[in-house]
Amino acid sequence: MGVRGSDERSGALFSYVDLEVRVRKDHPLRVILEIANAALGDLTQDFDGLYSGLGRPSIPPEKLLRAMLLQAFYGIRSERQLMERMEFDLLFRWFAGLGVDDPAWDHSTFSKNRDRLLQGEIAAKFFQAVLAQSKVKRLLSSDHFSVDGTLIEAWASIKSFRRKDGSDEDKDGGARRNAERNFHKEKRSNETHRSLTDPEAKLYRKADGQPARLCYMGHVLMENRHGLAVGGVATMASGTAEREAALSLIDIGRSKRRITLGADKAYDVEQFVKDLRARSVTPHIAIDGHVRKSGKPRKTAVDGRITRHPGYEVSQRCRKRIEEVFGWIKSQAGLAKVKLRGRARVDAAFTLALTAYNLIRLPKLLAVPT
Numbered sequence: 001m002g003v004r005g006s007d008e009r010s011g012a013l014f015s016y017v018d019l020e021v022r023v024r025k026d027h028p029l030r031v032i033l034e035i036a037n038a039a040l041g042d043l044t045q046d047f048d049g050l051y052s053g054l055g056r057p058s059i060p061p062e063k064l065l066r067a068m069l070l071q072a073f074y075g076i077r078s079e080r081q082l083m084e085r086m087e088f089d090l091l092f093r094w095f096a097g098l099g100v101d102d103p104a105w106d107h108s109t110f111s112k113n114r115d116r117l118l119q120g121e122i123a124a125k126f127f128q129a130v131l132a133q134s135k136v137k138r139l140l141s142s143d144h145f146s147v148d149g150t151l152i153e154a155w156a157s158i159k160s161f162r163r164k165d166g167s168d169e170d171k172d173g174g175a176r177r178n179a180e181r182n183f184h185k186e187k188r189s190n191e192t193h194r195s196l197t198d199p200e201a202k203l204y205r206k207a208d209g210q211p212a213r214l215c216y217m218g219h220v221l222m223e224n225r226h227g228l229a230v231g232g233v234a235t236m237a238s239g240t241a242e243r244e245a246a247l248s249l250i251d252i253g254r255s256k257r258r259i260t261l262g263a264d265k266a267y268d269v270e271q272f273v274k275d276l277r278a279r280s281v282t283p284h285i286a287i288d289g290h291v292r293k294s295g296k297p298r299k300t301a302v303d304g305r306i307t308r309h310p311g312y313e314v315s316q317r318c319r320k321r322i323e324e325v326f327g328w329i330k331s332q333a334g335l336a337k338v339k340l341r342g343r344a345r346v347d348a349a350f351t352l353a354l355t356a357y358n359l360i361r362l363p364k365l366l367a368v369p370t
Helices: 028-041 044-048 061-073 079-088 090-096 107-119 122-132 241-251 270-278 310-331 343-367
Strands: 144-153 161-163 193-195 202-204 213-223 229-236 259-263 281-285
Touching: 028 061, 028 090, 028 122, 028 343, 044 122, 061 079, 061 090, 061 107, 061 122, 061 343, 079 090, 079 107, 107 122, 107 343, 122 343, 144 241, 144 310, 213 241, 213 310, 213 343, 229 241, 229 343, 241 259, 241 270, 259 310, 270 281, 281 310, 310 343
Parallel strands: 144 259, 259 281
Antiparallel strands: 144 213, 161 193, 202 213, 213 229
16 A cells, blocks of 8 residues: 655746657647648748738747637637637647747737738638648549538627618617517518628528528538548528539639539539539439429439439438538537628638648548558
C-alpha cells in the first residue's frame, strides 16, 4: 500500500513546457496541422493584400484561421468561449501557434480580425488550397459527384420580418425590446416583406408540413469516392437556388471530361437535366414520380437510358453520404443557425465549415493504404 500523496499546490519559479512534446505523436491534429499549414503557406500573397503596411500588428491570419478551425472541430459556440479555452488548453495553443507564455487574444479583437478574413474571400481560397495538396488530391474522384442543398437558419427573428413600406411598424416606434407581434390573418411573402435584422435572409420552407423560417441555403458538391466536399456555396433561399447553385459548382474549375452527378428528386426538372447534358454531365438524379392532385403521376426528366445503367444505382447510394456533411457542419460546426448576417459572410462561414469537415476526415483516410 502506497503513501498518500499531498493535495497542496506549490508554485514553481521556472517552468519548462515544450508544447511539441505534450502533444502525442499519433494525435489526429498533427496530420490536420501539416495539411492546413501547407495550404496556408500557399495563401501568403492573398494575406498580404488584406493588410496595410501601417498601424499596429493584427492577429496573424494563419493563427486566426487555425483558431477558427478549432472552433469548428470542438463545437465551441462563441469567440468568447474560444478565447477562454485558448487561455488554458495546451493543445489549442499548440495548434493555433501560441506559445505557453503568450496571452490569448481578446474576443472582440478576434471577431474584428475574423470579419476581415471573411470579407476577403480567404475562406474559399483556403478551401481550394486544402484540396490542392497532393495528399488530399489523390483521394478525390474526378468522375463521380453528388450535389444537394440544405437550409441554414438566419440569425434573425421572425418578428423582424416586416413590410417593406413600413405600414406595420410598432405604434411606440419600436422602443420596446422584443415587442409582441400578431401575425394572425396577415399574409407575408418575400415580395412584400423583409427582415429588418438581416435583409438578405428569405422566408422559406423546403418541404410541406414544415414551418417557414428566415434562412439561407447551403449547397455542396461532393466527390463520391470518399465523400469529401469539393465545392460549396451559400445562397439566398429560393425554389430554384439548388439547381442554379449546382450548375455553378460544376462549372468552377471543371475539365471537359464526362462526369456523373447524383442528386435527389428535387433536381428532377427537365431544364436542369438539359443543362447538365450540355455540360457533358450524366444526370444520376432520383426520379420524382409523386402523384399530382389530378391523380396522374408527375413526368420525370430522367429516362431509361440513365436508370438502366448499373452506375445509376451506385450514384443513388453514394449521394446520401452528403447528408453526413450537412449533419456535421450543423451539429458540430454550429451552422444549424448561423451567427452571422449577410449572404457573403454566411457563405464564408459555410465554406470554412466545409474545410473543417474535410480536414477532420483526412487523418483516417490518409492512414488507409491506397
